[in-house]
Amino acid sequence: MLQKKICMLGSFAVGKTSLIRRFVESIYSDVYQTTVGVKIDKKNTQVHGKEVSLVLWDIYGEDDYQKMRWTYLRGASGYLLVADGTRKATLEKAVSLEQRVREEVGAIPFVLVINKSDLIRDWELDSALESQLAAQGWSILHSSAKTGEGVEESFSLLTQKMLG
Amino acid sequence: MPDILEKALAEMGFALLEHRGNGEFLAIARLPAWFLEIWTEAGTGSGPIPISRQSPFLENFLLEAENYWKSPESAVCQSETWIEKSLSGREIPVQAKAMLLSGQRILTLFSPVSQFREQTKILQTARNALLDHERLAREIQKKEILLHCIVHDLSQPLSVMHVVMDSLSDESISERSKQFLALGKHASNQQETMIRQVLQTFSDDLSASLDAGTGGNASCDLLECARKTMTSLGPTFEAKCVRLAVASTVDFEAKWLVVAEESRLQRIFSNLLENALRYTPAGRGVTVGVENEGDFLRAYVDDEGPGLPQDLRPEQIFGLFMKGKQGGGKAGLGLYFCRITVERWGGSIGCVNLPEKGSRFWFCLSRAAGRTASPSPVAHDTSNSFSSEHEPKPLRSLRILFADDQEDIRTLTAYQLKRSGHKVVIAKDGKQALRAFRSAPFDVALLDQEMPGMTGDEVARAIRKAEHGKKKRIFLIASTGNTTSEDSRRLKQAGFDEILGKPFRLEDLNLVLSASLAAKSAARIPSIPAGPPGASFAELVTRIGGDEKLLKRMIRTFLRDTPKRLAGIADAIRRNNPEALASLAHALKGSVSIFGAESARKHSQELQDLGRASEVFGASEAFALLKEEIAKLQANLRGYANQTPARPKSNHAKRQRPPRNRGKRRR
Numbered sequence: 028m029l030q031k032k033i034c035m036l037g038s039f040a041v042g043k044t045s046l047i048r049r050f051v052e053s054i055y056s057d058v059y060q061t062t063v064g065v066k067i068d069k070k071n072t073q074v075h076g077k078e079v080s081l082v083l084w085d086i087y088g089e090d091d092y093q094k095m096r097w098t099y100l101r102g103a104s105g106y107l108l109v110a111d112g113t114r115k116a117t118l119e120k121a122v123s124l125e126q127r128v129r130e131e132v133g134a135i136p137f138v139l140v141i142n143k144s145d146l147i148r149d150w151e152l153d154s155a156l157e158s159q160l161a162a163q164g165w166s167i168l169h170s171s172a173k174t175g176e177g178v179e180e181s182f183s184l185l186t187q188k189m190l191g
Numbered sequence: 192m193p194d195i196l197e198k199a200l201a202e203m204g205f206a207l208l209e210h211r212g213n214g215e216f217l218a219i220a221r222l223p224a225w226f227l228e229i230w231t232e233a234g235t236g237s238g239p240i241p242i243s244r245q246s247p248f249l250e251n252f253l254l255e256a257e258n259y260w261k262s263p264e265s266a267v268c269q270s271e272t273w274i275e276k277s278l279s280g281r282e283i284p285v286q287a288k289a290m291l292l293s294g295q296r297i298l299t300l301f302s303p304v305s306q307f308r309e310q311t312k313i314l315q316t317a318r319n320a321l322l323d324h325e326r327l328a329r330e331i332q333k334k335e336i337l338l339h340c341i342v343h344d345l346s347q348p349l350s351v352m353h354v355v356m357d358s359l360s361d362e363s364i365s366e367r368s369k370q371f372l373a374l375g376k377h378a379s380n381q382q383e384t385m386i387r388q389v390l391q392t393f394s395d396d397l398s399a400s401l402d403a404g405t406g407g408n409a410s411c412d413l414l415e416c417a418r419k420t421m422t423s424l425g426p427t428f429e430a431k432c433v434r435l436a437v438a439s440t441v442d443f444e445a446k447w448l449v450v451a452e453e454s455r456l457q458r459i460f461s462n463l464l465e466n467a468l469r470y471t472p473a474g475r476g477v478t479v480g481v482e483n484e485g486d487f488l489r490a491y492v493d494d495e496g497p498g499l500p501q502d503l504r505p506e507q508i509f510g511l512f513m514k515g516k517q518g519g520g521k522a523g524l525g526l527y528f529c530r531i532t533v534e535r536w537g538g539s540i541g542c543v544n545l546p547e548k549g550s551r552f553w554f555c556l557s558r559a560a561g562r563t564a565s566p567s568p569v570a571h572d573t574s575n576s577f578s579s580e581h582e583p584k585p586l587r588s589l590r591i592l593f594a595d596d597q598e599d600i601r602t603l604t605a606y607q608l609k610r611s612g613h614k615v616v617i618a619k620d621g622k623q624a625l626r627a628f629r630s631a632p633f634d635v636a637l638l639d640q641e642m643p644g645m646t647g648d649e650v651a652r653a654i655r656k657a658e659h660g661k662k663k664r665i666f667l668i669a670s671t672g673n674t675t676s677e678d679s680r681r682l683k684q685a686g687f688d689e690i691l692g693k694p695f696r697l698e699d700l701n702l703v704l705s706a707s708l709a710a711k712s713a714a715r716i717p718s719i720p721a722g723p724p725g726a727s728f729a730e731l732v733t734r735i736g737g738d739e740k741l742l743k744r745m746i747r748t749f750l751r752d753t754p755k756r757l758a759g760i761a762d763a764i765r766r767n768n769p770e771a772l773a774s775l776a777h778a779l780k781g782s783v784s785i786f787g788a789e790s791a792r793k794h795s796q797e798l799q800d801l802g803r804a805s806e807v808f809g810a811s812e813a814f815a816l817l818k819e820e821i822a823k824l825q826a827n828l829r830g831y832a833n834q835t836p837a838r839p840k841s842n843h844a845k846r847q848r849p850p851r852n853r854g855k856r857r858r
Contacts, residue, residue, distance in 0.1 A: 032247070039318050059322070061315045063307065064272035064284065067247050082247050090321075092314055096271065101251055114325060116423075123426035151329070155469045159431050 028071070030080045031189050032102050033182070036095075036124050037109035038117040039088030042142040045172035046109065047085050050182055055173050062087045065099060074186045081186065089124070097131040104189040105136035107181060112141045112150040112169070122160070136188035138166045140181045145171040197221045208240070210260070210296035214253065215239035225302045228277035229285075248273040249287060256289035256298065263291040272307055328454070332528055345386050352379045354603035361610065410559030411456060413447040413490050417479050420460035424468075432473040435464070438480030438493075447481050448559035449488050451536050459532060462525035463492040463552045470496030471549075484555050487538065491553040498544045507643070508542055529554065537681045539649055589613045589704060590632065594624035594650070595639040595670065604637075604700075611701065621645025625653055633665050635704065637691070640671040640682075647671070648685040655686035668703055679774045689781070702745055705785055728831045731786060746828045749782055753821060756782075760798065760817075764810050772810060773802025779817075783824065791820035 035043040044062050048054050051070045066085040071078060084103070089095045100106070108125055110118040121139060128135070139160065141152065161167055166184055170177030200207060201221040208216035217239055227233060233240045243250040252270045259268035268289040274282050284307035290297040356376050364372070414437075421435055428435040437443075449456075460479075467477040475495035482489050499508065509530040533540045533554045540554040591613045595601045601617050608615045616631065618624035622644040628636065636654065638647035645653070651667050658664050669687040671678065682690050689703045731742055756779050763771035780795035794817035801810045 040322055059319070061311065061318050063311045063314055064274060065248060066274045066282075084247075090318070092317060098251065098255065101254065116325075119423065119427050122430045126426050126429065153465060153469070156427065156465075163430065 028078045028080050029190075030082060031104040031186065032082045032084065033185060033189075034084045034086055034100055034103045034106040035109060036086060036106050036121075036128070037088055038111070038114075038120040039090050041088065041109045041111040041114075041117050042172045043088065043107075043109050044085050046107070046140065046142065046170065046178055046181070047083050049172045049175055049178045051083070053175075055175075057173070063093075070182075072182070072186065074183060074190060077190065079186055079190070081182065089120075097127075100128065100132045103132070103135060105138075105185050107185055108137050108139045110139065110141050110152075112143045112152050113146050115151045115153065118152055118156065136185060138168060138181055138185045138188065140168050140170050140177070142170050142172060144169040144176055145173045204302050206300040208242070208298045208300065210256075210298055211239055214243040214250070215241050216298060219297075223302075225283055226300060228279070228281065229275045229283060231278060246275060248275075252287055253298075256287075256296075259289045260291055260296045272303065272310075328458075332458075335531055336527065349379060349383055349386070351597075351599045351603060353383075354600065354607060357607060358603060409452045410448050410450055411453040413449045413451075413456070413488055413556070414441065414443070414445075414481050415447070416451075416453060416456045417460050417481065417490060420457045420464060421479060424461065424464050427465075428468060428477070431468060431471075433468055433471050434476035436476060436478055438478050440482075441480050447488055449556035450559050451556050455532050459529045459554065460490070460492075462529050463554075466526060466552065467492050467494035467496070470494055472496070486558055487555040488558055489553055489555045491551050493545060493549060493551045495549040498548070499542060499550050509540060526552075534646070534648065535678075535681065537648075537684050539646075589634045591615050591704075592618065592624060592627055592633040592636040592638075592665075594618035594621065594627075594637070594642060594647070596620055596642045597639070600639075608700075613704075621647065621650045624650050628654055628665070629657070632663075635666045635668060637668045637670055637700070638687075640669060647687075648682065651682075651686040668700075680770060699748065702748055702782065702785070705745060731831070743831075745785065746831055749786070750825060750828060753779070753782065753825065757818060757821065760814060763802070764807055764814060767807045769802045769805040769807050771802075772807055773799050776802060779821075783821070786824060786828065788820060788824045791817060791824055794820060 035047065037043055039061060040059055044060070044066070045055055047066075047068055048056075051068045062085060064087060068083045068085065070081050070083065072081060073079070084099060086095065086099055087093050106128065108121045110121040118141070125137065125139075128137070141157070143150075157167060166188065168177050168181045168184065170181055172178060197220045201223045204223045204225065205220075206218070206222050206226040207220040209219050211217055218233065218237075222233055230240055230242055230245060233242075243253050248270075256268055270287040272284045272286050275285050276282055283302055284304060286301050286303055288299045288301070290299060352375075356372060356379065359368075359372055418437065421437070425435060464477065464479070471477055471494045477495070478493045480491050480493070482491075509526045530540050533556065536556055538554055538556040540552075542550055542552045544550050591608055593601070593605055593608065593615055594617070595604070596619055598619070601619065605615045605617045616627050616633070618627050621638075621642045624636070624638060624642075625645065627633075628650075636650075638650050640647040642650075647669055651669070654665060654667065666689070667687045668689045668691055669682045669685075670691045671682065679690055691699060691703055728742075756775055759775045760772060760779070763769075763775060776795045776798035780792055780799060783791040783795060794813050797813040798810055798817065801807065801813065
């Protein structure tokens, strides 16, 4: 079976771990548990009739306390760039991470997932910036690890992009 | 390996493995229990263990380890912690280290359980605190906006209701209509009280939050803040291919210290830069600069976009919920936040089209270093606002410049002022008010704060600047819904003499006008005889220009408002709030001055001085004395309020019957 490595990148507390848990185990917890280190999960999925084994690298959110090791991206076929719709700074961080990934490992497929769509009333993202990024060719999806909205779609879209 | 050493290593939780190539390892010591939970087949025999095939993380790490084994002189090869799952689903933290010992390629695996737990706990606490801080910052911004909505949107119609009811009171209406009117007044008063309570609650809450973050008098470097914000937004600009730079004319060596709080100042820059980015096409640039502006420093953000929208005035762009048509922001709060924050710090903000292309968004803030050296316009007490050269005028002939952008308030208030005998020139915005000031002399200017074109603050500053070096100065009254102590300080710094809270009643306005008149008349009216707490009814009638009806209204207002002011002073003392103490004592001093209560005025002055000197702890004694004097004054005024009117104005003082309790006072 085809195996593809996917990395989850984004600021802390944007919901990277929750997205994986929703995708792999179909569960969600409201309690924020910070990720220390790296957790790896696997999920087999089908895209356009092809069986694919996704190896999901849940990498801790970079901040002042933990800096990303770029070696984790070695061998990755793509990555999900996760931002929190209720925290504008996390989208700025996502934009900055994308730029660094391009510098470190080159251009690989990615999807920007703006998480926490269940809290859409509290979103403070600038829709203009989102439109600009989309105009540059970014694939952007809204998701909610809590309700499951957009989760399957995000991984599926990324897998499609990775398979070309 | 000696058995005892093997046991010790296993007990300590170390797994020692020798690399045999091809991702396979041989255990060279007894394997610890946690290892066997993950790599179960390792416990079944003594053959090679393909650990990396089971662990993508280890597989990745081994690429680094291979390099290390080839060139061991390089730095230590150790992994970060990663999580493996046992067959039972237990999550086990693991760390790996590659070593080259006696030519053997050794991989050590270790499960740092307690260290991992401790690290998780610390990071969890730190990140929770960061999230709480972000949430708090957002809440504060929401509260600030809500505060302004309450003040502005709710107070405006209430002002109209007050003025309408005051106007109706003066009409000939039936007794039944009077009853309805009284009910209406009662209801609008109740509503006003509720608005004030909500406002005060938010204001106290906000002040506490702000003080916690700034210490009240924070200063920071304008250029430094701009550059920090530019650094954090740099990738966003790059993503849109928009250049971001500091203007070449900026002096990088200079200190650009302003009165502001750093995180909010960065948010202002962030909002302005995001706004500039939104309208600047790819390939163009955004330039940030700072420059001197007298006692202020100006910061600006220039963009190369299409310029300001033609259908909006610059001041509208900073309005609440204002969004541009082309790719506007989410909520229309960003620029509004900039404005209210800058104005809260006593600064100003605006935007203009640039000569060739694009627009400039700018704001000015007071210099931090220059604040003590060259103070802002001094707050003037009611008691000495007019110089001795200023010719006093009777109350009925004040020349009043009245500016308010609300047509209904403008019309009704002007009507009332004219009915009271004043000469009134009305202006519908700040610029018109300034033009009127330049074209004719006025005794008083009553300026609304939230006006298009120029705010009341800006007009006041311009007026005080124009008066510089002149003997005459206009009496400036701010009409505003923002009546917190911080707002008062800001308005007084702008040059206002008095602040009239919105919604205001005509009585309040007359009280303020009378206070100014009484104060400037003090030099010419014989001083009130010492002893009785306050002037006689006849003296008071003379003092306010002969209008008994007005006097009685003023007395009623005084009797109604004074308990609240005293309670406010008590609260300020209890909370150790010098600004509130100074402000409330100042207001009370103006009120008691009208009634000639010299002792009460003196004690109010003491409290005001203590507040300004931040010596609240010494205020209790003066406050006790003030309360005694006020109690006496209130008793007298209650007697005056019940006096029968209808005496000829020319000699009413002579014919006036002594008030009921006058005799008591004299005893």
